[in-house]
Amino acid sequence: MSDGLKTKPAPTVVALERDVRPAASVGRQLLLRLRRNRMAGIGLVFLTLMMLMAILAPHLTPYQPQQQRLLWRLQPPSRDHWMGTDELGRDIFTRVAYGGRVSLVIGVLGSSIGMLTGVTLGATAGYLGGRFDNLVMRVIDIMMSFPGVLLAILIVAVLGPGTHNLVVALSIWFTPTFARITRGCILALRDVEFAEAARAVGAGSARILFFHLLMNSLSPIIVYMTLSVATSILVAAGLGFLGLGVQPPTAEWGIMVSTGRQYLRDAPHVILFPGLAIFLTVLSINFIGDALRDALDPRLRV
Amino acid sequence: MHKYLLKRLILAVPTIIGVLTLVFLAMHLAPGDPIDMMIPPDLEGSAREDMVNRIRAQYGFDQPLHIQYVNYLTRAARLDLGRSLRNQTPIIDDLRRRIPNTLQLGFLSLVISVTAGVSLGIVSATRRDSLFDNVAMFGALFGVSIPSFWLGYMLMLLFGLHLRLLPPSGFGGSVFTVTGLRHAILPALTLGTTSAGVFARFTRSSMLEVINQDYIRTARAKGLAERVVVFRHALKNALIPVITLLGIQFGAMLGGSVIVETVFAWPGVGRYMIAGINARDFPVVQGAVMVVSTGFVLANLLADLAYAYVNPRIRYE
Numbered sequence: 001m002s003d004g005l006k007t008k009p010a011p012t013v014v015a016l017e018r019d020v021r022p023a024a025s026v027g028r029q030l031l032l033r034l035r036r037n038r039m040a041g042i043g044l045v046f047l048t049l050m051m052l053m054a055i056l057a058p059h060l061t062p063y064q065p066q067q068q069r070l071l072w073r074l075q076p077p078s079r080d081h082w083m084g085t086d087e088l089g090r091d092i093f094t095r096v097a098y099g100g101r102v103s104l105v106i107g108v109l110g111s112s113i114g115m116l117t118g119v120t121l122g123a124t125a126g127y128l129g130g131r132f133d134n135l136v137m138r139v140i141d142i143m144m145s146f147p148g149v150l151l152a153i154l155i156v157a158v159l160g161p162g163t164h165n166l167v168v169a170l171s172i173w174f175t176p177t178f179a180r181i182t183r184g185c186i187l188a189l190r191d192v193e194f195a196e197a198a199r200a201v202g203a204g205s206a207r208i209l210f211f212h213l214l215m216n217s218l219s220p221i222i223v224y225m226t227l228s229v230a231t232s233i234l235v236a237a238g239l240g241f242l243g244l245g246v247q248p249p250t251a252e253w254g255i256m257v258s259t260g261r262q263y264l265r266d267a268p269h270v271i272l273f274p275g276l277a278i279f280l281t282v283l284s285i286n287f288i289g290d291a292l293r294d295a296l297d298p299r300l301r302v
Numbered sequence: 303m304h305k306y307l308l309k310r311l312i313l314a315v316p317t318i319i320g321v322l323t324l325v326f327l328a329m330h331l332a333p334g335d336p337i338d339m340m341i342p343p344d345l346e347g348s349a350r351e352d353m354v355n356r357i358r359a360q361y362g363f364d365q366p367l368h369i370q371y372v373n374y375l376t377r378a379a380r381l382d383l384g385r386s387l388r389n390q391t392p393i394i395d396d397l398r399r400r401i402p403n404t405l406q407l408g409f410l411s412l413v414i415s416v417t418a419g420v421s422l423g424i425v426s427a428t429r430r431d432s433l434f435d436n437v438a439m440f441g442a443l444f445g446v447s448i449p450s451f452w453l454g455y456m457l458m459l460l461f462g463l464h465l466r467l468l469p470p471s472g473f474g475g476s477v478f479t480v481t482g483l484r485h486a487i488l489p490a491l492t493l494g495t496t497s498a499g500v501f502a503r504f505t506r507s508s509m510l511e512v513i514n515q516d517y518i519r520t521a522r523a524k525g526l527a528e529r530v531v532v533f534r535h536a537l538k539n540a541l542i543p544v545i546t547l548l549g550i551q552f553g554a555m556l557g558g559s560v561i562v563e564t565v566f567a568w569p570g571v572g573r574y575m576i577a578g579i580n581a582r583d584f585p586v587v588q589g590a591v592m593v594v595s596t597g598f599v600l601a602n603l604l605a606d607l608a609y610a611y612v613n614p615r616i617r618y619e
Contacts (some may be wrong), residue, residue, distance in 0.1 A: 145321045146591075147556040148550075148555070148561070241564075257449075258451075268459050275456070286446060
């Protein structure tokens with residue numbers, strides 16, 4: 001009887017042990033979840049193609065982006081010119097490929113710098129609290145009181161158009177959102193036990209903030225970062241279109257649409273392809289961003 | 303409720319002052335002499351000299367910064383936004399003529415995007431993971447990703463130039479007339495597409511959140527028809543957060559109107575602002591930015607008040 005009592009629980013324990021596989025690492029879980037998302041796959045493939053096209057541009061086309069051949073202006077797509085030629089006889093495929101370099105670099109730069117300043121501000125404000133937090137959050141409230149892209153437009157209007165100023169404007173424009181997201185995460189985590197434990201073993205504020213709190217707030221930051229690259233490309237193209245961003249004759253998608261609009265009736269291919277390039281690039285990044293959000297933050301997956 | 307209203311109203315004042323301050327700082331802390339920035343680069347010789355002196359006197363640039371700041375705020379409070387450097391017209395008069403055009407376009411596109419977005423979101427949420435849901439959410443992401451200026455030209459090409467159903471661009475007067483409305487449809491569609499995508503995604507997730515709550519299960523358990531559960535029980539609560547989004551999206555439209563008005567030659571505030579930037583007519587840019595951002599703050603205030611009104615948790619506080 002006593003034997004029976006002793007041995008009886010044993011099988012359950014064994015069974016349990018057999019069931020407990022080593023937990024998949026966070027990264028592995030993420031990969032698994034991402035792989036299940038077909039849209040993310042399509043987005044990733046397309047984005048890779050776009051990046052390859054931008055990087056390998058000189059090897060993909062026999063033309064130069066600024067090479068004018070006035071006799072061949074406004075040609076429709078053909079075997080020699082896959083996307084046709086523009087009003088100065090420049091090959092549109094070449095310009096779309098070279099334009100990808102500009103757009104992708106600006107997209108990544110604008111949002112990364114915005115992320116760095118925003119995360120630093122938000123994390124410090126959330127961690128320190130008090131007056132500094134108050135000041136930062138008020139300034140951020142005010143920055144967010146400019147509707148849509150107006151703040152970026154204002155900054156470019158003041159600094160003057162150009163690639164450099166465009167990146168500055170985008171970074172400033174993204175800062176408030178990153179700051180708000182980060183501050184929210186830090187506030188939620190500040191008094192959590194593992195931070196207290198770190199403090200108890202003598203970790204300094206900076207160490208706790210960056211290695212413990214910030215590392216645990218990465219998910220929303222990564223998700224917003226991905227989406228902001230897409231927004232950044234969209235806004236940069238929009239400002240280029242308005243004449244406030246990258247300046248002609250640089251091959252840039254927004255400018256290409258802007259100069260091609262005069263020929264809309266007779267040569268719609270001039271604006272069709274650069275616009276499609278913007279649209280599909282932004283769409284594929286958004287696919288990836290959505291999938292990342294689903295994978296990193298199951299709470300948000302409704 | 304009254305306390306909340308009062309609090310929100312009072313809080314809007316420092317926000318507006320903050321926005322005006324930021325515009326002021328942007329103009330005055332920018333690299334270079336603000337007067338240089340205000341003068342058309344093609345102006346030379348004595349004409350340039352005249353203009354420098356006139357601007358200096360007009361804007362009081364010879365005075366200390368804090369005095370300039372106070373003057374700037376008091377003038378703004380009196381709705382005196384200065385005169386255009388190019389045309390010498392009072393900016394507030396220019397804006398007064400253009401604001402209704404921008405607002406009409408904005409409201410029309412808001413109507414389009416809310417109708418399309420919210421209904422797509424509701425149906426998607428009630429038929430989660432169905433084919434409809436997948437297609438609708440795919441379409442919503444399309445809407446969010448499409449560059450509005452390009453979409454504008456594509457719509458213009460299709461409906462204006464090929465099918466000739468609508469005027470390709472231009473302004474036909476008030477949208478409450480047939481000609482006016484026909485001119486406004488394409489720009490409003492262009493402006494509303496992004497927002498429709500945002501509304502669809504937001505409504506869907508808000509609706510799903512509500513549908514998973516206990517009181518919905520109770521309603522279903524009582525044997526209520528699904529239609530009643532969705533429209534009478536779930537929708538009411540799911541739409542409350544959408545009101546906040548309404549304010550934000552109205553602002554996004556004010557910002558987006560800069561591009562769409564340029565595409566469709568729409569005589570609104572956005573195009574006025576871009577014309578000001580291109581002509582380096584700085585008072586014009588400043589005035590337009592001030593008005594548009596103040597409008598956005600007020601729209602958000604309105605959305606907040608509406609939110610409080612429909613949300614009993616705040617109403618009865």
